Amino acid sequence: MSVTQADIDSAATTLSTVIRRTPMIASRVLSERIGCEVWLKCENLQRTGSFKPRGAYNRISRLSDEERARGVVAASAGNHAQGVAWSASSLGIASRVYMPRGAALPKIAATKAYGAEVILEGSTVDEALVSARAFADETGAVLIHPFDHPHIVAGQATVGLEILEQMPDVDAIVVPLGGGGLLAGIAAAVKARRPDVTVVGVQAAQAAAWPQSLADGHPVAAASMNTMADGIAVARPGDVPFAHISELVDSVVTVSEESLSTALLLMLERAKLIVEPAGAAAVAAVTAGAVDLSGNVCVVVSGGNIDPLLLSHVTTHGLTAAGRFLTVTATVSDRPGGLIALLELLRDLGASVVDVVHSRVADDLYLDEVQVTVSVETRGPEHQRELRRSLSDAGFLRD
Structure with a gap:
């Protein structure tokens, strides 16, 4: 069941002529956020869009x-x-x-x-x-099991070999974690050559079987799974990966759905990379401060296969989580000029209106009132707080 260094070296030879050596890209925005040198290992640019x-x-x-x-x-x-x-x-x-x-x-x-x-x-x-x-x-x-076989783990381990070759001074590697094949492979390859390197796995909090499994000392199925990161939504860790991860990996952390969508948006805007939610899990852990890092950090971006429709939904979710998109429900006068007054206030506050829904049916409305749900683009959390204060002071928001 174990994956040996000979297995990994053999896999590297087998894959050398068919698999792309994916690039390692410096990320200034991540480096500035956490105070370390951060590089992205872009497996989203691998053949078929993942590792x-x-x-x-x-x-x-x-x-x-x-x-x-x-x-x-x-x-x-x-x-x-x-x-x-x-x-x-x-x-x-x-x-x-x-x-x-x-x-x-x-x-x-x-x-x-x-x-x-x-x-x-x-x-x-x-x-x-x-x-x-x-x-x-x-x-x-x-x-062909997706993660629970020594040959699968050995193949994924070649990502670790490339990281050591491309970033020989790496101090920490952060890896998305589902069934465990990628994390187990990277840990096996890296720890054998550089045992001082910190290796961290990242799961979606709403599909996290690994923390309990590691605590119990054996694979345990998650009680429920409800995450946008379908690529790492695995109910039960694999036996082969578990043997390596439990021994070699330094820690496993979880990230929220909001952190995943914010990370995906960050990759799209600042790194110009299309990444799926599962592929952005390690980025989410870094941006959310879920793991304590220092030195030179490699963040593995494991995949970029995302449905354009899901990308649209996740982008909106990410904009909201990042304080760039706000939806509020206001109460306005059902007389000429009532809606105009709300929209003019939003204009003066620098909010760009995206959508307006007008309704006369609500439990707490008086006869001469209407309810307006308005979605606006904002500049960030502080701008959102300013908007809410001003709308409340003007009588548009009820406690």
């Missing part, structure tokens, strides 16, 4: 001729699906991927385009994995 092909290709390339003839099967919400589809097609092997019925349409389309047969099954990745296991049992197809 997943590293493990998938390493695993599939080691199948016997007999196993290759039976084909492979996997379950995924999107990134592992694409990694398996691309890897199998590159090696001339048939693949089937089970995806949750709610998987993002662009990820489904991309998986098909890479050559896999896609079956929509269940409402979660765990339910899709049950179907994938059943198919493997019935047909003999080889199940």
